[in-house]
Amino acid sequence: MPFRPLLSSAVPLFLSMITSMVGGVVFTIALGHHATESLAAFALSMAVLGPATAAVAGSLRGMVPFIAPHRADPAAALPILRDARWLTLTVGTVGAALVACVPLIARVSGTPAEVVEAMGALPWLLALYVLVFASSGGANSVLVALGRSRQVLWSSLTGTVVDIVLTFALVPVMGPSGAGLAMVVSALASTQVSVFCLRRVPGLGRFSQWPGRPRVTEIVRLARVGLPLAGTILIKFGVLAVVTYAAARTGLIGAAAHAVLNSAIGLLFLAALAVAQASVPEVARATTTAEVRRVNRAALILGLSGAGLGGSVLLLFGEWIFRLFTPDAAVQALALSLVPLLVVSTLADAAQAVMGFGLAGLKRSSWSLASFAVAYGLLAVAAHPVAATWGLTGLWVALIGNNVTLVVLQGSGFLRHSARLGDLAPAIPAPPARERAGS
Template identity: 55%
Template sequence: MIALLRAAVPIFLAMVAGTVGSLIVTSVLGQHDTVTLAAFAVVSSVLTTAAAAVQGALRGLGPFVAPYREEPAAAVPVVRDARWLSLATGALGALAVLCVPLLAAATGVPGEVVREMGALPWFLAAYLLVFASTGGASTILVALGRSRDVLWPTLVFGTGVGGLTALLVPRLGLTGVGVAWVLSGLAAAGVATISLRRALGRPIGQGRPRPREILRLAKVSIPLAGTVLIKFGVLGVVTFAASTTGTRDTATHAVLTTLTGLIMLASLSVAQAAVPEVARAPGPAAARRAQWRAALLAVTGTLVVAGLLLGFGEHALLLFSDDGAVRQRALGLLPVMLLASALDAAQAVQGTGLTALKRSANSLLYFVIGYGLLVVAAVPVARTWGIDGLWTAMAVANGLLVVLQGTGFHRHSAKVGQNPGSTRSPAQAR
């Protein structure tokens, strides 16, 4: 448990650093101009989804690299394959970002907001390609037991994007944000590449694509990216459903969603740290033991944050809204939101456990079931029971995912160490 916590803390701090950087950008743009902030919000909503999908795909590399922790240099061919897959997924994400102005105009976004975007989509598409060029360095470092090195690239990016945005936006407007994003991304990619080379103990180089091996990676990585897209898409539908309930309830939903995102940082960091432990397990008992420890730690972290929120009550909500009615509404919904978050934390760990077993396709199927039911129910529930019903429905959906993913993990973990495709390391195999 202590080792897992040590591995998770740097990942958690990296996530916090990235979040702080994004908050600084939003704050600077909000003070600069409302139209500029609106344009950035539209473009970044697509960038966030695309980057999450690319990052989700890269997290599927963990179980392929983890067996080489004792012989990191032997993982170089896998790292090269990962880079090819990363560039392919990054190119698709960049294309989606470039299409934002066209999509925005077609969906009725005000013309002044579309015009304000300017060159920003091109800058952010370039950033996404830079991010993809690292080939999932953070995931690989975690898999090799070097999670401390994950903090530095994100810290460099968060500090750079926040500082450069504050410096450039007054002169260049939204273009300054694009420049800040690309320069910070390049600096972070450089740090990540140096850290990865040190962890591997040899230069990575660039070998020819190995289609069969890349396909093996894709069979685990692409379904994982699919789960991210499903979750983002369904939560978008839930937000739309919440917007039909009234202005204050919509604002309340936004506050609760922001709090959920902050709460989930702890569980997501634990989930990532647990992947190599499950992937390296020599048998079913060890894999299940590592998984239960991760689930316990993730839920505990969620409950600690929940306790702090409940303890500070309305005082904590002052950071997110100056409307007393919204704060009171959010305070009343905190218990059900915290329940939904705790269940989400548990299902996230179970889902990454399936990824560690190279069974992310099963996790994708469970998401289709659990979140498919949520997307069908969202609008009718909102019309009948308002956001109280919506957050209850999200708690139920997350609870269903805990059951489905937990059952799936138990079933598939029974095969750990029983076939040539198991997660045993080369050293263990000898």
């Protein structure tokens, strides 16, 4: 089984995710010490920024299965990169417009005036952040697709270092606006490092990477893979927000315990997510059904092993770990009692992620979108009645059921489409060399 290529790609991706999380923790700490209004303003803005950047990230991931087959001839991937820039800039512009409307959304939703005032220039800076993120055109995704995941770590480390330095320098003086400025500068620095690493790939440095005349047909083909991926993330964001509100209805202790468990599951899920992302180019480069399924089995073993290892640590040391999140003994006790359910949910989530990214590698992400619509739709309908009847325990059982449903739906889709590998659309053909060099 192809464990080595998966691990060589997944480990740098995992480390880059960890470093990005560190930056988020630093923002929370700095704003929490600045003022309660500042922390609330930042949290409300991030609630809109998260889906906006997720949509851009999904559209970026959609290019990976188209670029991966050109690993031996990176220059042939340039037209695809240019097409992807058109797509991501379009999605990013829409996302930036939504983020800029955060103060209006906050006022309409009844947010206290002092919190809205505390936002300052933050929404505009976060809108600029989305545009910078989109303008990268998926440089990191291209590096992953071309088998150069280690270089992704450098851009992540650069961004995190800039985040930390500027956060502590600007937030005490500027509050949330300082955090927004730090994010914009960090994104610029990270993007420059990614583009620099991409230019060092043999065959890419001498050609322009910026979009020229849009190739509408090819952009639409990318969108058919990327936009459903973005849609799955948006559905998950939205329904998990519904689950969080349902958890809040169980009481203060239940809401706090759910928040602690969500933080823990985010950490446990990272390893599986990294492996799932690393599997996409390997699936896309496979030429037979047997080879595709061999990659998927290896990714499942690695993803479940990573999630299981993290779950074992939580089962053994959860009492000490949860003390880091909250000093409240009642919250700790409730969270600790639900750890077995959390571990099962994480394992199922890891398996469905591997299957979902396998479908993306086969350019069939629309199946994942339909699966998410069904599973998370049922969860959204059931969340509040389940919480009212069975409390937080019932909610986590429902989350397990949701993830198991996704494993079945996405697994069946993967088996179906991998069996028809010969019928899949070929990668976007490379143009003549003279077109590659054009802008």
